[in-house]
Amino acid sequence: TQLLEQSPQFLSIQEGENLTVYCNSSSVFSSLQWYRQEPGEGPVLLVTVVTGGEVKKLKRLTFQFGDARKDSSLHITAAQPGDTGLYLCTTGTYKYIFGTGTRLKVLA
């Protein structure tokens, strides 16, 4: 069974700082999605990465997919309080597996 490990588990930073969170697997990903979940709500898709080495940008968020498709990272530049939430990575085709998440808190 494929397992997804996310690190760090918790991150508390000041507004304006940069940060990177990671998602790693012992197996090759077919594709990988990143979601953000705010308190009391369901997750919302941020990005899907498919090709090894792929880099995607979404405003201040940069997503990388490892060349071997076994790891991915999410980098946030100049974090803002609105970035606060639980960041989840997931993979699969209808039998989805989610990582345990990185809980980010950005302090004003």
Add this chain to the structure above:
Amino acid sequence: NAGVTQTPKFRILKIGQSMTLQCTQDMNHNYMYWYRQDPGMGLKLIYYSVGAGITDKGEVPNGYNVSRSTTEDFPLRLELAAPSQTSVYFCASSYSQYNEQFFGPGTRLTVL
């Protein structure tokens, strides 16, 4: 456009009681999913469906049942509730297995 709706939002059950969590989507998606999320954790797949009349087990199906008689509805049935089923339950849908999942707002269930 409502997207994915779930009822109820909150529920407290006594051990041994049964209940059905409702999930409806209005996007004509074929794929639907039920997840549970325990405190501070990611989501674990309970059951999924690839179309009306077709369901299959996910990672943690024990203690749950599902049915899919229509494209829109995917109810989750809990029989003989146990404290271990205390969790937040999310329903989701997607157009295909490669597309974005749209999640409902969740049902917070406590079993005492």
